[in-house]
Amino acid sequence: xxxxxxxxxxxxAGLGAEMARQFAALGYDLGLCARRTAPMEExxxxxxxxxPGRRVVLRALDVxxxxxxxxxxxxxxxxxxxxxxxxxxxxxxxxxxxxxxRHDANRRTAMTNFVGALAQADAAMEIFxxxxxxxxxxxxxxxxxRGMRRAMTVYAATKAGVSAIAEGLRAxxxxxxxxxxxxxxxxxxxxxxxxxxxxxxxxxxxxGVRSMVAAIERRRVSAYVPAWPWVPIGFLMKRLPxxxxxxxx
Numbered sequence: 001x002x003x004x005x006x007x008x009x010x011x012x013a014g015l016g017a018e019m020a021r022q023f024a025a026l027g028y029d030l031g032l033c034a035r036r037t038a039p040m041e042e043x044x045x046x047x048x049x050x051x052p053g054r055r056v057v058l059r060a061l062d063v064x065x066x067x068x069x070x071x072x073x074x075x076x077x078x079x080x081x082x083x084x085x086x087x088x089x090x091x092x093x094x095x096x097x098x099x100x101x102r103h104d105a106n107r108r109t110a111m112t113n114f115v116g117a118l119a120q121a122d123a124a125m126e127i128f129x130x131x132x133x134x135x136x137x138x139x140x141x142x143x144x145x146r147g148m149r150r151a152m153t154v155y156a157a158t159k160a161g162v163s164a165i166a167e168g169l170r171a172x173x174x175x176x177x178x179x180x181x182x183x184x185x186x187x188x189x190x191x192x193x194x195x196x197x198x199x200x201x202x203x204x205x206x207x208g209v210r211s212m213v214a215a216i217e218r219r220r221v222s223a224y225v226p227a228w229p230w231v232p233i234g235f236l237m238k239r240l241p242x243x244x245x246x247x248x249x
Contacts, residue, residue, distance in 0.1 A: 002055070003027035005080045007073060009063055009120060010090030012039040014189030015139070018209040019087065021047060024054045026217070031076035031083070033061035034090070055080070063090045063116030073123040085135040086124035087216070088117050088162070097150040106154040113158035121165055125174075133176035137216050138166045142185045142230055145237045146245050163222075170221065178219045182212050185230040201229055 006023055010016040012034035020030055024047045032040050037060050044056040057079055059072045077083045092112040096102030121136060128134030141159040148156035166181035186201050187208030203226055215223035224230040237245050 001027075002029045002053075004084035005029045005031065005076075005082060006085040006087060007031040007033065007076055007083055007124070008087045008089055009033045009061065011043070012036040014205070015184065015187060015209055015212070016087075016089045017043050018205050019089070019213060020056075022209060022213045024051050024056070026213075027054075028084075029055040029057075029080060031057045031059065031080065033059045033063075033072055033076075035060065035062050061090075063120060064111045066119045069116070069119040070123045070126070073120075073127060077127050082131060083124075083127050083134065085137060085216075086120065086127075087137040087139065088120045088124070089139045090116060090120070091139065093155060095151045095154045098153060109154050110158055113155065114161045117158075117162050118165065121169070125169070125177075128177055129174065131176070135178045135180065135216075135219060136166075136169065137180045137182065138162050139212075140166075140181050140183050142183050142224060142234060142237070144183060145234060146242065149246055166222075180216060180220055181222050182215055182220075183222070183224045183230070183234070184208065184212060185224070185226065185233070187212075187226075201233075 003026060006028045008016050008020055008030065011020050011032035020032055020043060024030060034040055037058060040058045044058055047054055047056050057076055059076065061068055061072045063069055090112065092109045094105045095109050096105050117138060124136050128136065140163045143152055143156035144159035144163045163181050166179050169179045187203055188205045208226060211225040211227065215225055224234040
């Protein structure tokens with residue numbers, strides 16, 4: 001018997017793929033979305049082999065295509081009959097210091113991480129308002145807590161925007177709606193694999209995602225994950241001078 005249905009975007013690799021595995025193990029049916037379908041097919045086969053009772057629906061999706069986001073979410077809702085949770089996870093980590101001739105990379109990051117997240121939240125809310133219930137989860141970042149330098153400037157700004165969407169929806173107090181925002185620290189993923197050897201506090205994908213899944217299952221309003229060391233670091237990031245924060249991160 002299914003525990004419910006979850007849509008996860010950015011599910012072809014990294015945090016999204018591992019969330020799919022862990023939520024399937026908990027008993028959820030899944031609607032998985034990403035631009036690349038081949039890795040999702042392999043992921044689906046692994047999940048259904050390990051958990052024969054699980055249903056896994058795949059859809060190719062570029063979250064910067066607004067019309068596609070609404071169509072795909074509607075298709076998945078129609079196929080399952082209901083959607084209990086949407087995890088807005090798709091993201092891009094490319095970027096460059098402003099003024100260095102890489103506006104193209106910064107714009108792609110902004111369009112994927114913020115405008116794409118906005119479309120996903122909007123499409124999810126249409127489903128949840130019609131159902132009268134739902135759990136919207138937005139994956140932000142610890143970098144959302146303060147402005148970041150150089151290549152991280154735009155990425156951090158987009159994630160701050162994602163966190164603000166979550167807070168705005170909570171303020172609206174929509175009946176039957178739970179909203180969670182998850183702020184991962186450094187969890188090993190496809191996005192950051194090129195910097196793992198020189199990044200402090202990095203944790204492996206499986207335990208890092210386990211902490212995300214636990215926070216989501218508890219429907220935490222806001223969570224810094226993994227809790228150690230990111231809860232105390234988050235406390236400091238909000239209060240220390242920016243010059244000190246840059247050394248912490």
